[in-house]
Structure formats: structure tokens, C-alpha cells
Amino acid sequence: MHHCLERLIAAGLSLALLASAVAQAAPVPANPATDVTRAANQAVLGKLPFADRQDFADAERGFIARPDTLTIKDANGKVVWDLESYKRFIADDKPAPDTVNPSLWRNAQLNVQYGLYKVTDRIYQVRGYDVSNITFIQGDTGWIVFDPLLSEETARAAMDLVNQHLGKKPVVAVLYSHSHADHFGGVRGILDEADVKSGKVRIIAPAGFSEHAISENVIAGNAMSRRAVYMYGAMLPRSAEGSVNAGLGQTISQGSIGLIEPTDLIDRTGQELTVDGVKLEFQMTPGTEAPSEMNTYLPQFKALWMAENTVNTLHNLYTLRGAQVRDALGWAKFIGEAMDRYGARSDVKFQSHHWPVWGEARIADYLTKQRAVYKFIHDQSVRMMNQGLTGEEIAEAIKLPPELERNWPTRGYYGTLKHNAKAVYQRYMGWYDGNPANLDKLPPEPAAKKYVEYMGGSAEVLKKARADFAKGEYRWVAEAAKQVVFAEPGNVDAKNLMADAFEQMGYQAESGPWRSVYLQGAFELRNGVPKAGGLATASPDIVRAMTPEMLFDYLAVRLNGERAAGKKLVLNFNFTDLGKQYAVTVENAVLTYAPKASDQADVGLTLRKDTLTDIQLGKATLEQKVASGELKFDGRQPAFGEFMGLLDKFDFWFDIVTP
Structure with missing residues (x-):
């Protein structure tokens, strides 16, 4: 007992943190891109402004130093961060392979830029050391650190880089912008908890931080964590046929996650603190990218920190690992509030992922379009919903206007227009689309058996599906083959055809998570469900x-x-x-x-x-x-x-x- x-x-009880995973046997090799996929990816080059290299200039602006290679290990020698596995095949001067959407390739080229950068006077960032950035603000006597990465080991390595090139100074305060682990988990790599308990170091966070940081992945943690393997491509090889990047960054680190409780909680917009001679003004943004989140304005430096409320991609209103749907309308309003309060007073806008934007005019344009994309998705999805369209129909019909479609920071590298539109529908209407046929549908297995029976048997289904595969109709092939897989779980031909369709859809995906989801699905169809690795408890x-x-x-x-x-x-x-x-x-x-x-x-x-x-x-x-x-x-x-x-x-x- x-x-x-x-x-x-x-x-x-686990965070959605991916641990290294090893397949049970040598995995089935990936297929090359088909002619249809090559043509689809080639067409992207003519649709988007690839000649615009401003993001590359911004990503390198203020560069100070970087190590020649970046592989970080824990105390036992385990690799917890390996940028080299991406750098060996992603380079600024290489065109996109046939198996990678050129837009996603461009995002990966930007995300492999790494090292120590100066943002503006007394503000520095270390980028490329984790999925998120760590920011160092020079106070009168030491560093104020914003968002100390996901893992203790990566945060410590970033701190070592700062000490090496900017001089060793104590950490006097840490700010957690929000309640996701990649923004607080590395805190023990940069300070000793005893200094917090003694009052020597302050930890500042938005109200509700601790509750959400601890509980977010508890209730549905097992299902979320399993699905996170798909979303982040945990078991995929890092190659042109496998994991390319995660949209927000290359991937997530696999080190030790810590949490030191906040000493100062911020609970209202306009609240101010002066820390080590640096004035901080806060904007509360609950229910946007995280349940507990805040932006911070630094008036002495005319610098606006947008946390994760604006990054250089369209973000998720619904995350594919599973989570409560976020409020697109509220998100847009908070971006607008940040513009009104701080836009005209800001010379630089920076955040916890990607690279900054400089100049009042460029910041205004950036924030205007960031606000617009969430407002557009909300308003147009609700408009079509009120015309009677379902979530799937809305996702198929919605199109961004050209000024947002061709804007790099609103491209769907992480969130996508399609699944965000479905999220808006879900937030208002739930899972039921109003059609009585969908009110009490058969579960997948019994339904699949009837579909296959009605379609003339599995051999006939696969014959027709292979013909459609040859025509590049991969979405339908996946749907048809799924019926055979669920009706006849041992049908290897059906699994392989379904995997082939997933693979080509992955190769064409602009979103890092979409690519990972499709390719992980193909992997499991070909190799079976893994039995090793998974998630850290x-x-x-x-x-x-x-x-x-x-x-x-x-x-x-x-x-x-x-x-x-x-x-x-x-x-x-x-x-x-x-x-x-x-x-x-x-x-x-x-x-x-x-x-x-x-x-x-x-x-x-x-x-x-x-x-x-x-x-x-x-x-x-x-x-x-x-x-x-x-x-x-x-x-x-x-x-x-x-x-x-x-x-x-x-x-x-x-x-x-x-x-």
C-alpha cells in the first residue's frame, strides 16, 4: 500500500518540454519532393517579396560577438542545445531545398543567427541560445534580466557570453514577461535563489503568474505533451527532409527547468517601478498570448518591450498541442493600446523572440499590421460565421489582404491563418457546426469501416487514392487513406500512402509546427508509435x-x-x-x-x-x-x-x- x-x-504532470527521443529501429527513409510539391514551393518565390532583406539587416544589427559553434551541454555531458545541427544545412547563402517551403526556409535562415547583440543604449540581447531571447538591461550597479530562457544551462551560457564581452556584473532583478516556461525556466542559470530570499535580487512578474505557470499543463498535461511531440517535431531528424525550425525559433532546449517565485507582482497598466536606476512602466495584457502577460516600456531608453504579444510571425490563437483558445479581439486591442501609449515615444521595439525593429515610423507600421492581422482574422471569421459558414468553410475561404499577405512579420510561421480562423469559430460557437448530421457522429473506427464498405473496399479506395496522389491531391488522399487505416489498422499499404501524403504536405507547409505535425505523423505511420523518449516530467x-x-x-x-x-x-x-x-x-x-x-x-x-x-x-x-x-x-x-x-x-x- x-x-x-x-x-x-x-x-x-509535465511541461510541454521535449526530451530527446530515439526510434526503436532505423527509421524508414524519407521520400523526395514530388513534382507537385516542387512546383508549389517554387510558386512561393513569386508570391512574396524575397528581395526585401530588411529582416536580415535587423537580425544582425548591433552584433557584438558569438562563439564559433554553439552546442550547450549539461553537467552530465548531455547536449541540451545544438544549434550546429541546424547550421550544418541552413545557411544564408543557400536556396530553399525542394522539400522546404521557401518562406519557412527564410524564417529558419533568420532564426539561426545567434550571439550577443546591442539593442540600444544599455539594452542587450542574446539570441539563438534557445527558442526565446534573453535580454540584459544595464542598471546602475548590475543587470536587469528579461525572460531568462527555458533551461538553466542555456541561460548560464548566455550569461557567460555577456560576462565575457560586457564585463561581469551581478543580476539585480529578473522580469518574467509571462507564464510560459521558455520565459522563466532558466532563471537558476543566472542567479542564486538565496539572493532572492535575502532581498538582494527582485523578481518581477504579472499578477497571476505563479498560478498559470504551474497549472497550465497539469490538468490536460499528458495529452498536451504527447501532441507537443508532433508540434515541435521532437523525433524528426534535423535535415531538409525533417525538422527545419519551430517558427518562433529553431526548437526548444532540453535542459533543467527552474522556477523562483516572484517578489513583485504587477497588477495594473501604468504601474511603474524603478529598479537599479531604470524606470519600468507596465502594460497588462492578460488573455493574449498567455493568461498572465505584460508589456514593459523603458522611457529612459525609448524602448518598448512587447513580451510575446508581437513577434515576427503570426502567432497562435489556438496552439496545435492543444490549449484554450485565445482572444483575438482582446489581443488586437492590447496591441492598439501599446501603440497609443508608447508608439510615438519608442525608438526601438523588441520582444522575447526574434529580432527588434528600430525607428518610430517602422515601429508604427509594424504594430499597426500586427494589430490588424488579429483583428482581421477575428472580424472576418465572425462575419462569415454569421453568414452560416462553419469553421472549416471559413478557414478555406478567408484570405488576407495584400498588405498583410506580403508582410513578413504577419506570415504564418507559427500560427496560421487557417487554424486561427477555426479558433475564432471555436471560441464563439464550440465544436458543433449546427448540422444535425454532425451532432452525434460515429467515432472514427466504426465510421471508417462503413466508409470503406461504401467505397467498395480498401483495395478500391487505395487504387483511387494513388491516382489522386499522382495528381497532387494530398489533402484528399490523407482523408481517404485515413478511412482505410482506421478500418484496417494492419493495412501497411494504407499507412504508407497516408504517410506519403502527409510528407508532401509537410514539405509544402510554411508553418514550422504544421511541417512538424505532418512529418511526425508520417514517421509514426511508417515506424510505429515510439516507446522511448518523450517529455521530461x-x-x-x-x-x-x-x-x-x-x-x-x-x-x-x-x-x-x-x-x-x-x-x-x-x-x-x-x-x-x-x-x-x-x-x-x-x-x-x-x-x-x-x-x-x-x-x-x-x-x-x-x-x-x-x-x-x-x-x-x-x-x-x-x-x-x-x-x-x-x-x-x-x-x-x-x-x-x-x-x-x-x-x-x-x-x-x-x-x-x-x-
């Missing part, structure tokens, strides 16, 4: 920061309703260090909790919160904690084992492209 507590956090800092309420909410979604039906159990948790008691009840096949002990409990657990954390992190076993007296049971001990037997353990490697 004692080992059960060790499973409280097992399976699913939640870091020690994340687990320590979880409240008991977060833990109980997570346990509630693991409760198997069928097994729990007809059962009633009550468990008391007494956290002695927190001075808090909770009663966890299973009844009516749901788990609820109350912030007080129950006098009807079947069993009670008395322990410190850090005792539970040690068990969760594998630092000690439950038996050791019981033997040491740090964990005590009272009441009917078998009830705890009964409780744990009602909880599902999530399998990370569930099927996606196969039933």
Missing part, C-alpha cells in the same frame, strides 16, 4: 510550487468514473508545515475536496508538504518516510490503497494517426 503515494504525481521547482489544491484537482481528472461508481471514500490530509487540513472525498464517481478535516474519514495522512514533494521527486520512498516518522497514517490504512486503485495512470505514447 505504501508505494501508492509515490504515484500521486506520476504520469502526466515536471521539474523539482514546479512540483515544489504546486499547492495541495492543484494536486487534488489533478487527482480528480485521473479518477476512473467506472471504477469509482458506487464507492465512497474519505481521506484526510494534514500538512503540518502549512497548518492546513483537507478532506478528499470520492462519491458519486467524482473527487472533491474541502479545506478542513472530516470526522468521517476512512484514513488520515499527516505529513509536511515537502515530505510529499520528496516522494514525488524520487528523493525518498514512502516506506522511508513512514519509517522516519515523517509520514503517519491513522484510521483504516487499506482505504488509501483502495483510493489509489481508482486512479488511472496515463500512457504517454497513445495513438494519434492510428486507432
Whole structure:
């Protein structure tokens, strides 16, 4: 029974952070681009202003230094960041291969630029050391750091580069712009938590930061994390036939993720702080790119920090790993507010991904078009929705105006026009499109069997699909082959044809995540679902920061309703260090909790919160904690084992492209 507590956090409490993954066997080789794909990619060259090289000039402006190579390892020698794997085949002077959309190739060429850059007086960035940028602002006595990357190791390497070329100075403050891990996870690489606790270093964040930073990937963490393998192409080779980049940057680092709690929370627009002689003015932007986010204006330097609310790509209103839909209309309004408050006072606009923009006129044009693209997608999607079009129909019909279509910073390298339009529909209307035929559709497997039967059998379906493949109708081929795959899971010919269609769609995709999704789908169809690698579990800092309420909410979604039906159990948790008691009840096949002990409990657990954390992190076993007296049971001990037997353990490697 004692080992059960060790499973409280097992399976699913993870950030969407990709760990290295190894295929079970040598993967099936990729196919070349077809004539149709080559022609489609060649046509892109005539549609977009590739002669405009301003972004390349901006990406290199202010360059100070870079190491000759950039491969970062952790203390055990594991590679956590390897820009060289991209640089060996992506270069500024190389044209796009046939297997890569030229627009995405251009984005990758820009994202492999790396090193230390001067943004403006006393503001510096290290770019290309992670998926995000780390920014160093020189105060009177030390550095104020904005968004210290995803991993401790990459942040430390960036700090070393700054120390080497700008002189060693202490970090006096850190600012987290928002609650996504690539903007706070590397904090332990640049400072000692003891300096925060002593008051020597301040950590500034928007209100709600901690709650969202810890909980965002908890409830649906397993499903999100599995799908993140698709979105970021975790298992794809880095090559012209595999992973090229992720749109926001090349990829994400794979090091140690930390979290040090904020000391200062910002809760209103216009709020100001002066830190080490540097004045900071904040604009709250909740519910835009993140649930908790803020922009920052630095009046002494006429510099506008846009967090991740504007980057040099169209962002996601819906992220393909799965998340709540973001508010396009609110996002556009906050960009407009930033323009009104700070645009005319800004000489440079910079942010946590990509490169800056300089000059008041260029900043005004940039922000105007960034606001416009989210407003356009919102307004036009809602207009067509009100004309009776469904999400899929809207996505097929919506077209950007030429002034946005040919604007590089609003191209769909991360978010796309199509899936963002569907997101707007989903936000307002939900999953149901109003057609009664779609109200209670058959699940994919039984539906597929009927489709294949109606279409004359699998051999006939594949015969017709191969003919359509030859014509370049890859979207339809994937749809048709999917029916055979779900009707006959062992049909290798169907899997291979579906993979071939995915592959060509991946080669044509302008969005980094779309490319990764298609190519990962092709990989799994050809090679099977992986059994190794995957995602790193939640870091020690994340687990320590979880409240008991977060833990109980997570346990509630693991409760198997069928097994729990007809059962009633009550468990008391007494956290002695927190001075808090909770009663966890299973009844009516749901788990609820109350912030007080129950006098009807079947069993009670008395322990410190850090005792539970040690068990969760594998630092000690439950038996050791019981033997040491740090964990005590009272009441009917078998009830705890009964409780744990009602909880599902999530399998990370569930099927996606196969039933």
C-alpha cells in the first residue's frame, strides 16, 4: 500500500518540454519532393517579396560577438542545445531545398543567427541560445534580466557570453514577461535563489503568474505533451527532409527547468517601478498570448518591450498541442493600446523572440499590421460565421489582404491563418457546426469501416487514392487513406500512402509546427508509435510550487468514473508545515475536496508538504518516510490503497494517426 503515494504525481504532470527521443529501429527513409510539391514551393518565390532583406539587416544589427559553434551541454555531458545541427544545412547563402517551403526556409535562415547583440543604449540581447531571447538591461550597479530562457544551462551560457564581452556584473532583478516556461525556466542559470530570499535580487512578474505557470499543463498535461511531440517535431531528424525550425525559433532546449517565485507582482497598466536606476512602466495584457502577460516600456531608453504579444510571425490563437483558445479581439486591442501609449515615444521595439525593429515610423507600421492581422482574422471569421459558414468553410475561404499577405512579420510561421480562423469559430460557437448530421457522429473506427464498405473496399479506395496522389491531391488522399487505416489498422499499404501524403504536405507547409505535425505523423505511420523518449516530467521547482489544491484537482481528472461508481471514500490530509487540513472525498464517481478535516474519514495522512514533494521527486520512498516518522497514517490504512486503485495512470505514447 505504501508505494501508492509515490504515484500521486506520476504520469502526466509535465511541461510541454521535449526530451530527446530515439526510434526503436532505423527509421524508414524519407521520400523526395514530388513534382507537385516542387512546383508549389517554387510558386512561393513569386508570391512574396524575397528581395526585401530588411529582416536580415535587423537580425544582425548591433552584433557584438558569438562563439564559433554553439552546442550547450549539461553537467552530465548531455547536449541540451545544438544549434550546429541546424547550421550544418541552413545557411544564408543557400536556396530553399525542394522539400522546404521557401518562406519557412527564410524564417529558419533568420532564426539561426545567434550571439550577443546591442539593442540600444544599455539594452542587450542574446539570441539563438534557445527558442526565446534573453535580454540584459544595464542598471546602475548590475543587470536587469528579461525572460531568462527555458533551461538553466542555456541561460548560464548566455550569461557567460555577456560576462565575457560586457564585463561581469551581478543580476539585480529578473522580469518574467509571462507564464510560459521558455520565459522563466532558466532563471537558476543566472542567479542564486538565496539572493532572492535575502532581498538582494527582485523578481518581477504579472499578477497571476505563479498560478498559470504551474497549472497550465497539469490538468490536460499528458495529452498536451504527447501532441507537443508532433508540434515541435521532437523525433524528426534535423535535415531538409525533417525538422527545419519551430517558427518562433529553431526548437526548444532540453535542459533543467527552474522556477523562483516572484517578489513583485504587477497588477495594473501604468504601474511603474524603478529598479537599479531604470524606470519600468507596465502594460497588462492578460488573455493574449498567455493568461498572465505584460508589456514593459523603458522611457529612459525609448524602448518598448512587447513580451510575446508581437513577434515576427503570426502567432497562435489556438496552439496545435492543444490549449484554450485565445482572444483575438482582446489581443488586437492590447496591441492598439501599446501603440497609443508608447508608439510615438519608442525608438526601438523588441520582444522575447526574434529580432527588434528600430525607428518610430517602422515601429508604427509594424504594430499597426500586427494589430490588424488579429483583428482581421477575428472580424472576418465572425462575419462569415454569421453568414452560416462553419469553421472549416471559413478557414478555406478567408484570405488576407495584400498588405498583410506580403508582410513578413504577419506570415504564418507559427500560427496560421487557417487554424486561427477555426479558433475564432471555436471560441464563439464550440465544436458543433449546427448540422444535425454532425451532432452525434460515429467515432472514427466504426465510421471508417462503413466508409470503406461504401467505397467498395480498401483495395478500391487505395487504387483511387494513388491516382489522386499522382495528381497532387494530398489533402484528399490523407482523408481517404485515413478511412482505410482506421478500418484496417494492419493495412501497411494504407499507412504508407497516408504517410506519403502527409510528407508532401509537410514539405509544402510554411508553418514550422504544421511541417512538424505532418512529418511526425508520417514517421509514426511508417515506424510505429515510439516507446522511448518523450517529455521530461515536471521539474523539482514546479512540483515544489504546486499547492495541495492543484494536486487534488489533478487527482480528480485521473479518477476512473467506472471504477469509482458506487464507492465512497474519505481521506484526510494534514500538512503540518502549512497548518492546513483537507478532506478528499470520492462519491458519486467524482473527487472533491474541502479545506478542513472530516470526522468521517476512512484514513488520515499527516505529513509536511515537502515530505510529499520528496516522494514525488524520487528523493525518498514512502516506506522511508513512514519509517522516519515523517509520514503517519491513522484510521483504516487499506482505504488509501483502495483510493489509489481508482486512479488511472496515463500512457504517454497513445495513438494519434492510428486507432
